Amino acid sequence: MKSSDYDERDINSLDWKNWKPTEEATLCFIRKEGKLLLMDKKTGMGTGLVNAPGGRIEKGETPLEGAIRETEEEILVTPLNLEKGAELFFQFTDGYGLKGHVFLADDFSGVPGATAEADPFWVEEGNIPYDRMWEDDRYWLPLMLRGWFVRGYFIFREEEMLAFRIEG
Secondary structure (H helix, E strand, O other): OOHHHOOOOOHHHOOOOOOOOOEEEEEEEEEEOOEEEEEEEOOOOOOOOEEOOEEEOOOOOOHHHHHHHHHHHHHOEEEEOOEEEEEEEEEEOOOOEEEEEEEEEOEEEEOOOOOOOEEEEEEEHHHOOHHHEOOOHHHHHHHHHOOOOEEEEEEEEOOEEEEEEEEO
């Protein structure tokens, strides 16, 4: 979708009911004893930012399968007891659209480890480094962590958020 088809500063100017993403991806937040397992992202979209493990869903894969696979690949652990906590819809002004499926796991197997893609680390839930994350995270993530199922709609120009709407 071209940015000339909507007002990039007005989230409601985009026809979200008929919107189609270019790709779909996952995020998987592992939560244990008041802490979140996050990572410094070393490759791909959002390089240099803090995020949860995740990535693009492969052909024939469900969002849940993709979340587990990406977590295993990026930080070397298998998330357990996953529940879907959010759906996020991103339209970028360059035409790229991404639908994100966000999961929350309350346990894992394995030992977190660094890979070519990520350096994992634990953080207290009260000290999430939002200033080092995608700008949208500060709006929807706290709601999901409180137990809400969140739907978030966002317009970005590269890494700059121009407009958003959160439904919970």
